[in-house]
Amino acid sequence: MAVQASRVEAPVEQLVVSAYEVPTDEPESDGTFEWESTTIVVVEAGAAGAKGLGYTYAPAAAGKLVEEKLAEVVEGRDVFALVEVWEAVGAALRNVGRPGIGFCALSAIDCALWDLKARLLELPLVDLLGRAHDDVPIYGSGGFTSYSLQRLGEQLGGWAELGIPRVKMKVSRDPDSDPQRLDAARQAIGDGVELFVDSNGALGRKQALRWAERFAREWGVTWYEEPVSSADFEGLRLLRDRAPAGLEIAAGEYAYVPADFRNLVANGCVDCLQVDVTRCGGVTGLLQAAGLARAFGLDVSGHCAPALSAHPLAAVPNLRHLEWFHDHVRLESLLFDGMPEQEGGALRLDRTRAGNGLELKRADAEEYAL
Numbered sequence: 412m413a414v415q416a417s418r419v420e421a422p423v424e425q426l427v428v429s430a431y432e433v434p435t436d437e438p439e440s441d442g443t444f445e446w447e448s449t450t451i452v453v454v455e456a457g458a459a460g461a462k463g464l465g466y467t468y469a470p471a472a473a474g475k476l477v478e479e480k481l482a483e484v485v486e487g488r489d490v491f492a493l494v495e496v497w498e499a500v501g502a503a504l505r506n507v508g509r510p511g512i513g514f515c516a517l518s519a520i521d522c523a524l525w526d527l528k529a530r531l532l533e534l535p536l537v538d539l540l541g542r543a544h545d546d547v548p549i550y551g552s553g554g555f556t557s558y559s560l561q562r563l564g565e566q567l568g569g570w571a572e573l574g575i576p577r578v579k580m581k582v583s584r585d586p587d588s589d590p591q592r593l594d595a596a597r598q599a600i601g602d603g604v605e606l607f608v609d610s611n612g613a614l615g616r617k618q619a620l621r622w623a624e625r626f627a628r629e630w631g632v633t634w635y636e637e638p639v640s641s642a643d644f645e646g647l648r649l650l651r652d653r654a655p656a657g658l659e660i661a662a663g664e665y666a667y668v669p670a671d672f673r674n675l676v677a678n679g680c681v682d683c684l685q686v687d688v689t690r691c692g693g694v695t696g697l698l699q700a701a702g703l704a705r706a707f708g709l710d711v712s713g714h715c716a717p718a719l720s721a722h723p724l725a726a727v728p729n730l731r732h733l734e735w736f737h738d739h740v741r742l743e744s745l746l747f748d749g750m751p752e753q754e755g756g757a758l759r760l761d762r763t764r765a766g767n768g769l770e771l772k773r774a775d776a777e778e779y780a781l
Contacts, residue, residue: 421458421490421531426482426520429453429771430471431779433742437562439555442583442613449738450781451746452477453771454519456527458490463527464769466719467689468739469515471781476516480507485520490528497521497695514667514692521693522719526766535762540694540726546757547713547721547730550607553737554580560595566737568599575735575756579607579634583614586622593630607634614638616646620653627655636661636685647680661685663700664714668692672700676707683731687714694723701727718743721751721758722767733758746776 432450439446452474453466467473484503488496500520504513529536551570554563567578580596582589596606608626610619619638626632635654639646641662651660663685666672672691675681684704688697697720701711705728713720713733717740724730735753744750749768751758761768 419491421528422487423485423490423496423524423527424457426477426485426523427455427457428474428477428482429455429776430474430781431746431776432471432781433745433779435738436741438557439738440557440584441555441581441609442611444611445557449742451742452515452519454523455771456485456490456520456523458527459531461527461530463523463525463530463766464771465519465522465524465526465693466716467515467519468716469512469689473512473516473519476507476512477520480504481516481520485524490524490531493521493524493528493695496524497692501692510667510671514696515690518689518691518693518696521695522688522767525694525723526769529766533765535760535765536694536722536767537725537760538762540698540723542725543728544725544730546759547724547751548732548757549575549717549735549753550577550579550605550732551575551737552579552607552715552734554578554592554596556581556584556592560592563592564595564599567596570735571600571604573753573756575753576603577605577607577634577732577756579609579636579734581611582608583610583622586614586618589622590629593626593632597630602631605633606630607636608632609636610638612637612640612643616643616649619646619650623650623654623658627658633657634659634661634683637664641665641675644674644678644680647675648678651680651682659683661712663687663712664690666691666700669696669699669703672703676703676709681709683710683712685712685714687716688720688723689716697723698726701729705729715739716743717758718747718750718769719767721760725760746772746779748772
């Protein structure tokens with residue numbers, strides 16, 4: 412018997428943008444950058460009495476781009492035609508520039524629309540996408556080069572005590588000081604916890620290769636992130652080909668458009684592909700990148716933004732883990748209700764809440780408003 416389905420439409424009525432700057436709890440730095448605050452741009456999309464929430468970690472100018480250029484492209488379009496909306500916004504960014512701030516703005520919009528769609532259907536986002544996992548493994552991430560040895564040990568050791576089985580620290584700002592820092596980290600976490608390192612593209616190819624050998628031999632490091640610039644495909648491939656067994660090379664956090672991921676994957680640059688839902692085109696872009704990685708036999712690791720990343724990553728079959736980044740965990744806890752809970756080294760999704768489960772704490776957020 413044929414079943415006639417009724418057509419469901421929900422035009423997007425409005426995009427509302429806000430931006431917040433939250434100071435770090437102390438000055439921070441990595442191999443190539445220093446900062447004392449983090450800016451988040453929040454996009455809320457409304458339709459049929461419901462509201463969806465997305466965001467990106469980018470300058471407030473990303474919010475202006477949404478207001479001045481992209482909102483008019485989105486408003487009036489059907490929230491049940493999200494790929495159509497994604498393509499239309501991408502096309503509108505042609506002369507603005509798609510990689511970088513353009514795709515950050517698109518990412519916030521796309522995440523808000525997927526959240527809105529799930530809330531209209533009264534479903535948790537992971538169930539709408541198609542759940543592949545009930546939880547999302549994480550690794551603790553921080554260990555900034557600006558930290559004292561005591562602070563470094565307390566942070567990484569604290570994650571180990573919480574049952575998080577892998578932690579990451581920043582390296583390569585001052586390579587001469589790294590051995591002492593790595594000794595402190597390994598002592599704090601013990602032998603049973605994996606140690607990851609991240610150079611943030613600070614090193615040259617041969618220098619990075621020498622360090623890769625030391626990291627693996629002396630401290631048992633198993634994950635080396637951006638040893639060279641993520642734009643240096645030949646350098647990443649060199650590291651992947653020649654790094655010691657057991658030491659994986661990772662990159663992808665600065666991949667925005669699909670071609671960025673294709674370049675990393677097709678050129679054999681990484682053992683595990685990183686994807687940032689706030690940069691890569693949102694949920695739609697993340698699923699595309701994850702599918703590309705799977706076609707090449709690679710796992711995916713989520714970069715930062717844990718509260719926003721958890722649901723879409725739980726729909727990725729080839730998921731490795733998600734970065735439990737100190738700054739973003741702190742900021743998201745300040746600004747949002749509905750944060751997924753960390754338990755035993757994984758985020759447990761609250762599937763009793765529709766969408767991504769997040770609600771902006773407006774009164775608390777006002778203190779940080781730009």
